[in-house]
Amino acid sequence: MHFTDQEVLATATHPDFRAWLARIKHIGGCQHPIHLIGHTLTLEAGTGRLLAALTSETQPHKRLTIACGNRRVSRCEPCARLHQGDTYHLIAAGLAGGKSIPDTVRTHPRVFATFTAPSFGAVHRHTTDGPCRSRKRTAPCPHGRPLACPAHHTADDPVTGTPLCLGCYDYRTAVLFNAHTRDLWQRLNRNLYEDLASTLGVSRSVMRRSVRVSYAKVAEWQRRGTIHFHSVVRFDGPEGPTDPPPAWASTGLLIRTIRSATGRVFFTVPGTQVVLRFGTQLDIRPITPGRTGDDLTERAVASYIAKYVSKPEVTGVTVDRPIRDLATIAVLPVTEHTRTMIRTCWALGFRRWAHQLGYRGHTATKSRRYSTTYTALRAARADHRRSANGEDSDTGDAVVERNWRYSHSGHTVGQAMFAEGIEEDLRAAREDGDAS
Template structure:
């Protein structure tokens, strides 16, 4: 920004004040403010120039036009849509809400799914990674690794196999190996890189386990029952990914009930059997990749007040981790461009070693397809944070389309008649992203206002729900 002229109206103002003044006095300020409010106060919006033209296919008459020239500053500003809270809180909040509705509709119905799915057997499962070596644990009431039976025991590198400290969740030692030389770093990285393959084997094994239990073919099983799921990936402090998943028995289609023999007990038994049978041999690695021995399976209850694990609780839990996949000191939210950067990343020594192993393994021919350098910031994990089976519930695309339709209906925007056969020509070019410092301050204010309004609406809904439950308890 040029230095203010002596005696000018902004002489003596701080940089922040000059930025705010420059933004607020721009001729397009009010229109720009309305646009930023429309995209929820996005912190890193994307800017486009171009047009969308709709013409009558039979006559060539222009039916509707939308150009960037009509927009503030001569460009169309759209939300970045980033799901990471560390990158853009408003867009992450929106993605979190979409994930909640996606998960809860698969449990309670809605969004095109009948509410009869509530009667289907369904469970909440946590799949863990195997051990790659003993690590320091987060404990509060007992030592990390009690010395009983271990005092005096050391590994092959002379390091003790016990630890009497108590580590907080933010302690850099939490999740770090007792002996870095004993820890199987290559296997830990390749586990993260192959979780997608392991999950596919698990899903296939589910039907094989049911077929074995029932004594029928896999084709017959798939014609009678389907296993629908939605899952989210979460990083443990040791840097290994584990999955939280909702799994549900359906009939041949989601709106059909599963057969009578497809019980909750069978679902639990099937998941345990299928998980034990998963194994994957990786070239250049002596270890066979498997899921961890710890497998937590809990039934999901219909959703009454006071239940331990309800539909809403599960949906909220999964939605929370979709926007917070990064673990402080363990992963970073941007790709790593060069090896020199690794040494200055704000991560623990353990995480830094995992990242360096990603960088090193990427140079080996057998791991070229894994793109480990591209995914080094995620410690080799290259899958989506949240995924689901096709039949579980609605999709993010459908939720975004419904939200956009609601906006059009709310704003009374004119739509093209369905009776007219039209041709649409779209030509848009990326020109940049982000706000100026002054614009960022106003955008942050809009995001804060919207957050306050959401919290107030949530508190009001909770108050109404509590009152309604009280009335029901007293049979008013």
């Protein structure tokens, strides 16, 4: 009998098989679950009388199995899809209301803005109406490489996004840009209020008491390995989405302010003379409350941002887990351009973030009062599950004692095959529900 067949048979004939199947279905068919050993005890305050108990001893295989919660689709598709859904609702609530946000937020000026990285050297491009790079000047670069490319690259061509000359590309500054995009964003946020204050002829403190600039953004890696930000930016009153902005806070003013503030953003990397800025390509589009036509709608923006949250990696450009040693870099399934960026991260001390090409931020972030939070969405889902299971989420004055420790992660070969089948069934049921 084949080894895989033996594993499947051993899994299916285990006494805990049915209970294990139910648990994996409960956590959405997670592909890399976490297994815990321990207990949660609910005790009556004062007397210490045991009211309820959840222990690993009563669970399948004597361990509590929970979902990994990984947001990367390459690591766990079911958990990534759940995170994608949370992101969609978080973004949509800040555009159309819901999740404790009033629908009057739809009347607030808001735009969808894309902030790009500057050029660090000429790269091969995907074009639809001409060659990659046509130059009248035929002289090569200082390293003897041609500065023209007559080819027509497709969007998924491995060459797209790679430098015409690896020697001319400024890898050091490209990595430093990725590493300090958080600093650039913080300065942009500060500049927005300064530009508004200057336009209206008031102090910054007065401006901050008059209007609030709220945002939600997602980071995207381009094929050349640099970070772009896609962001919703919105005018609110000083109290946030429940507070209407002043009458003078128009969509046109928001667009002009973003352009002006972005042009003034710069950050000098400590200990160097490297000055970082956003790229000159800045796309800003108003978001409309409509549902049809060519307008950029609330639903389209929420879907677009959610897509990048669960699939941040670009094939051949980034990897989905940290790099532990220098030797691993040589065998990664990436382009030579990406390999050079990773090695540059290693040399500059950004080893912890080398798999992200130096980017040290979260894939998705938002301002404090943009809308609801991931924590609130997950808590609501947990309460819904407890209610569906007939559990009481309100423990009153009871004392809850939790003591859990990590055992291990993942499935056996046999378990993985059954978990994959569960995930496919759940996906099919979800798609049927969407189609009906």
